[in-house]
Amino acid sequence: MKRIGILTAGGDTPALNATIHGAVVRANQLKIELYGFIKGFNSFFNPRVPHVHLNPLFQGIPELDPTKGGTLIGSSRDYVDPEKKKDLDLITSRLKKLGIEGLIAIGGDGTLNGLQPLAERLPTVLAPKTIDNDLGLNYPNEADEWVRVNDSGAPHGYSYRRAESNTVFDLNQIVNYATPGYATAVMVSAQGIERVRTTAESHRRIAIIEVMGRNSGHIALGTAYGQPDIILIPECPLNIERVVERGKYLYDLQKHVVIVCGEGIVDERGHELGAVFKSVDPAGNVALAGAAEALRTRMIELLGDRYFQGYRRGHSASEAIFTRKVGHTQRGGRPILFDRFYAALLGSKAVDLLVEGRNNAASILQYHSEKGFHVEGYDANRFRDRWGLIHARYLHPALYDPKLMKPSKLGIEYLLPIFTDAIGSDDAEHMRQTLFDPGNLAQPYHSINTDVHKRIHYLE
Ligand code: F6P
Numbered sequence: 265m266k267r268i269g270i271l272t273a274g275g276d277t278p279a280l281n282a283t284i285h286g287a288v289v290r291a292n293q294l295k296i297e298l299y300g301f302i303k304g305f306n307s308f309f310n311p312r313v314p315h316v317h318l319n320p321l322f323q324g325i326p327e328l329d330p331t332k333g334g335t336l337i338g339s340s341r342d343y344v345d346p347e348k349k350k351d352l353d354l355i356t357s358r359l360k361k362l363g364i365e366g367l368i369a370i371g372g373d374g375t376l377n378g379l380q381p382l383a384e385r386l387p388t389v390l391a392p393k394t395i396d397n398d399l400g401l402n403y404p405n406e407a408d409e410w411v412r413v414n415d416s417g418a419p420h421g422y423s424y425r426r427a428e429s430n431t432v433f434d435l436n437q438i439v440n441y442a443t444p445g446y447a448t449a450v451m452v453s454a455q456g457i458e459r460v461r462t463t464a465e466s467h468r469r470i471a472i473i474e475v476m477g478r479n480s481g482h483i484a485l486g487t488a489y490g491q492p493d494i495i496l497i498p499e500c501p502l503n504i505e506r507v508v509e510r511g512k513y514l515y516d517l518q519k520h521v522v523i524v525c526g527e528g529i530v531d532e533r534g535h536e537l538g539a540v541f542k543s544v545d546p547a548g549n550v551a552l553a554g555a556a557e558a559l560r561t562r563m564i565e566l567l568g569d570r571y572f573q574g575y576r577r578g579h580s581a582s583e584a585i586f587t588r589k590v591g592h593t594q595r596g597g598r599p600i601l602f603d604r605f606y607a608a609l610l611g612s613k614a615v616d617l618l619v620e621g622r623n624n625a626a627s628i629l630q631y632h633s634e635k636g637f638h639v640e641g642y643d644a645n646r647f648r649d650r651w652g653l654i655h656a657r658y659l660h661p662a663l664y665d666p667k668l669m670k671p672s673k674l675g676i677e678y679l680l681p682i683f684t685d686a687i688g689s690d691d692a693e694h695m696r697q698t699l700f701d702p703g704n705l706a707q708p709y710h711s712i713n714t715d716v717h718k719r720i721h722y723l724e
Contacts, residue, residue, distance in 0.1 A: 392610060617641045
């Protein structure tokens with residue numbers, strides 16, 4: 265191959281530039297040109313196909329800094345519609361004119377679904393990323409366990425659910441153990457919990473902290489490092505009586521409680537507490553915006569003012585219970601060592617896969633308790649159910665203890681290899697050196713977009 269294209273799709277994560285960097289380093293070694301498409305798949309819908317040559321003369325451009333969060337080539341949630349053959353033809357001819365012989369998309373499950381129609385027209389490979397850690401399989405045959413059920417409310421008249429599984433869950437069998445971006449998101453969330461804790465503790469309040477992750481509880485599980493009292497994950501329907509009972513026990517004991525909830529938590533009937541049904545993004549995901557608030561409302565109803573006034577005096581339930589979202593801070597900023605390092609390897613592996621002639625493949629991060637982490641190539645079709653769809657990976661029930669509302673023993677074992685050495689000494693040093701740099705006060709922020717804009721080329 266002489267020229268490969270690369271793009272970043274979906275929500276940004278801190279490790280995107282690191283993945284691109286890994287791809288550039290490998291492309292330089294193999295003397296392959298790497299073109300970065302601006303704003304993900306959006307670039308393909310523009311007849312001028314805005315793009316940046318990322319390695320002129322087989323050297324990376326200085327703007328590409330693997331320690332910087334976000335993506336220098338921009339991202340969007342646009343996808344290619346497999347039904348729109350005309351669009352597909354146009355895109356293929358544009359890529360051909362540009363001399364692109366293979367495409368790397370850095371993305372999650374939505375991106376892999378979106379890549380499918382293109383994989384029939386040119387070789388494509390996915391390099392994974394997502395803070396949600398939901399791209400992968402709990403075991404290799406997990407995709408076969410999805411079944412389709414009639415559902416008049418769903419877009420095509422049916423929805424998908426997991427059939428009961430009889431596969432033994434083994435950490436060594438997980439396909440794509442962790443995705444770049446996840447570790448940094450957990451670090452930010454765990455720090456947020458530590459910080460909110462002291463306010464809840466000092467003011468005798470109940471804090472409900474919402475973390476991202478869509479329908480997957482991986483980020484919520486990882487916040488255990490911040491020592492919240494209760495963790496609620498989307499995979500385990502809310503048992504409000506248990507939460508209130510445990511909450512009262514803890515409040516009586518320590519005069520405050522810290523609860524973490526994944527944004528996708530569901531009620532007893534399986535309805536997402538925080539779903540905003542009007543807002544559905546192009547990948548078909550419902551926006552999840554109000555889980556913590558909905559939980560707060562239910563706790564206020566059940567605990568009532570009397571609990572706080574009679575027992576601790578002075579507060580109404582609505583004053584005592586407050587919510588905070590960690591929000592987009594968990595998706596941004598400098599990626600920590602674990603994310604940077606494996607993101608770069610996955611980007612490099614993606615180039616190798618294309619060169620080896622693989623199509624419709626993904627580079628993945630595998631873990632083995634004796635050998636540690638390594639990257640591999642994986643056939644993307646193995647992520648698909650029998651109807652060709654890729655589903656977000658759910659947190660396996662064995663990783664969570666629904667009674668304690670904390671990670672199970674196996675859940676702790678799952679987290680350890682990712683996080684024990686996840687932060688590099690340079691990450692800590694970086695903060696010491698840069699945050700209170702006096703220059704920050706006087707100098708305006710200089711955006712990468714300003715520099716990259718000068719490098720954008722067009723097809724016509
Ligand atoms: O998929 C990543 C993610 O950060 C989810 O955890 C979250 O629900 C969603 O993206 C938020 O998307 P947006 O930035 O478009 O609001």
